[in-house]
Amino acid sequence: MEIILDSKYKKLLFVGAVYKDNGCIEYPWCLNKRGYGLMNYYGARPLVHRVSYELFNNSKIIKGYEIDHICRVRNCINPNHLEMVTKQENLRRARIFLKVSTHCRRGHELSNDNIYYLQRGNGKKYRQCIKCGKLRMERWLENNKEHIIKYRRNYQASYIRDYKGEIR
Numbered sequence: 001m002e003i004i005l006d007s008k009y010k011k012l013l014f015v016g017a018v019y020k021d022n023g024c025i026e027y028p029w030c031l032n033k034r035g036y037g038l039m040n041y042y043g044a045r046p047l048v049h050r051v052s053y054e055l056f057n058n059s060k061i062i063k064g065y066e067i068d069h070i071c072r073v074r075n076c077i078n079p080n081h082l083e084m085v086t087k088q089e090n091l092r093r094a095r096i097f098l099k100v101s102t103h104c105r106r107g108h109e110l111s112n113d114n115i116y117y118l119q120r121g122n123g124k125k126y127r128q129c130i131k132c133g134k135l136r137m138e139r140w141l142e143n144n145k146e147h148i149i150k151y152r153r154n155y156q157a158s159y160i161r162d163y164k165g166e167i168r
Contacts, residue, residue, distance in 0.1 A: 017077065024076040035074040052077040053084065066090045104129035 018026040027037035027048045037048030056079035068090045071081040108131045115127045
């Protein structure tokens, strides 16, 4: 759906916006789960930084291009912090900005002998700390001890029944 914006949205865009010392103008209202601002426009929910770019640069976003936040703040709507770039360029800039973590949130070092790789349902891979995984498993076993004992008892009882259904 192509969205045609008029100048009244220039005013509405900045109502309640938070002006930061670094020059960012942060959109505080509706944010999606990834931290990008959303607004209502006749049933559509465009991303606010894209609206800001189109309004203040008087140009449409070219197909195949993305709007990159130069400041790396996802809900920033300052037109001076937005630039139209290719997807490859946007990903390259993001990789430079993102730091690869060397320790998990509990402080364990993420070295090759302490990590394993998992794959989410959407196909994306992520690292998992082995020590934290063991701690999680121990906590789960402790919390589910009664359930495990009951399951084992039922399994063993069903295993030793003979063909007539009687326990031997």
